[in-house]
Amino acid sequence: MNAPVLRYGADYNPDQWLDRPDILVQDIELMQKANVNVVSLGIFAWATLEPEEGRYNLDWMAEIIDKLYAAGVSVDLATPSGARPAWLARQYPEVLRVNADRKRILFGERHNHCYTSPVYREKVKQINQQLARRFGRHPGVIMWHLSNEYGGECHCPLCQQAFRDWLKARYGTIEAVNRAWNTKFWSHDYPDFDAIESPAPHGEHSVHGLKLDWKRFVSHQTIDFMKWERDCVREIVPDAKVCTNMMYFYDGIDYFDMAKALDLATWDAYPTWHKPTETIEQTALDTGFMHDLIYSVKGQPFWLMENCPGPTNWQPVSKVKKPGVNLFAGMQTVAHGGDGVLFFQWRQARGSSEKFHASMVSHDCREDNRIFMECAALGRTLREISAGVAGTPRARQAAIVYDWSNKWALEDAQGPRNKGLSYKHELLRHYAGLSRNGIDVQMVDQNGDLTGYALVVAPMLYLLREDFAQKLRDFVAQGGTLVMTYWSGVVNETDLCYLGDAPHMLTDVLGVRRTEIDALYDGESRRCTALDAALPQAANGTLLCEVAALEGARPLMVYDEDFFAGAPAVTVNAFGSGKAYYVATRFEEAFYTPFYAQVIKGVLTPCWPAPLPDDVLASRRGDLIFLQNARSTPVHIDGVTIAPYAAAIYRQTDGKPELLYNQPAFTWSPVK
């Protein structure tokens, strides 16, 4: 086994440059200068690889893989299913997706094929196996990049039938489906499986159980398609390693499920750095949540498969990354358990919609271009720190429950606030509160194992499965600390409301019982005051205000206005050998750092032994501590100066952490 190394590179699309051999030569030279050691090759190259049905043109790729290998650049070889050639759409229209309005799309764009179509699967099999036969044993091919950003849904007749079959396997009988979805409502009982149709704007969209199961089916069917792609490759190369690139808070696929079928989890990050409403630290925390989620879906080091070295072209305003921020983003990936930092893309395209999307190499083709110089500096840094960092896992400290079924049900429910519940922001507040206390976070879903965590945070766990409620009970009984919020334990796994006291199965654990929930308009808030000196003395509840009756818990904060003044807003309860906190409303962001400072006392040890200045991020990998300066000015920590946007890496010891690496500043000025 080779020792793991940090991987650095980009999407590489030489199929756009085959008429420019000079460019292909320069590519290799510049890759070496930038310390690139991996590229994702041929993601959208199907039309070049198979210009007509059954006629394969792989020689150009063979030459490129050989040249890359000779230059020390490995290949993450793509299956090209993310975008199909025109001949395929013309000859077999069934591969084209049908939208929810039952209209079949025309040829064009990408990521829009039917995941069920046997024809699409067969054509994908043929091209994948051509690639596997020709390149699967090449020593330069270290990974397979299955398709690209799987997503979306198809409502064609083939998918309708597959949905019905999936329901049959899940429920057995149509009576069981009707019960699970409460179809007596509006007389919507289904006489048989054939009567079931996917949700449609001009059809059914009020049976929430149906909509939830449709989401589950779409996720299942997409993963099934991905497994098909994987197995086509593995039929030829049984030990082929596979990954695919996941997306920022993507709703349509349960990534915990998807990751089980992969060897490596990866994702594509496009944060809007420098937006006027957010500091670098805030943007970094948002990105940090995703890094930790992608780490958690497999519980092992991941790759950042795409990020942008400068401005994108598709955000409402695409800003440049200020000098040093690209390095900052790369180091943050590694600090959170990333073993690969890759960009979209290697070289800026000449035409079509992404021609202004920044790339490692810009249209000027110059190596003294600022973006290239910063990319080269990042490549150097990753090479320098690789040994000792690559492959290092992260320890379990705190877990946030992030569960796709819950998200689907919560966001679809018609309830107290149809203006939106901004579930993501609830999650991010808890995450930021923990991170700012130097606590490492991983995410678990309701199939997850809570072993090893000292703290579990379950924000807005609206859909709560009884088996998971039992896991939470056991976790607290055995000494764990639980934080649960308003709007939890409301429905079961088919979206039927639980009867009896709520949060379901947890009122004795939390020592509170929900009585009502009030919704607030945007801009409205309800003042709360603390009964406990360690918590913020005043904080405003927003969005939803749950009114709970105390059943043994100790109130830490209470509402201070409205008819529910005096009702608990934050409580703690002892249960078994552990304790459980309950937060009845959505507080402003500032509440969560002091709140978690209190929660972790005696429960978890922060990364850094002393308080850190604001805007310094701290995280751990094994016994390594990463401190990152999110400011545009230097910070001084215990005798060490960390340059603007730079990182310092320490080894944890019993006493003072030992400094191992202090990243030099990346400075650049347009003024010579």
Ligand code: GLA
């Ligand atoms: C996505 C895709 C890439 C590219 C980038 C642009 O993440 O996977 O092919 O289009 O966006 O930001």
Ligand code: ZN
């Ligand atoms: Zn379909």
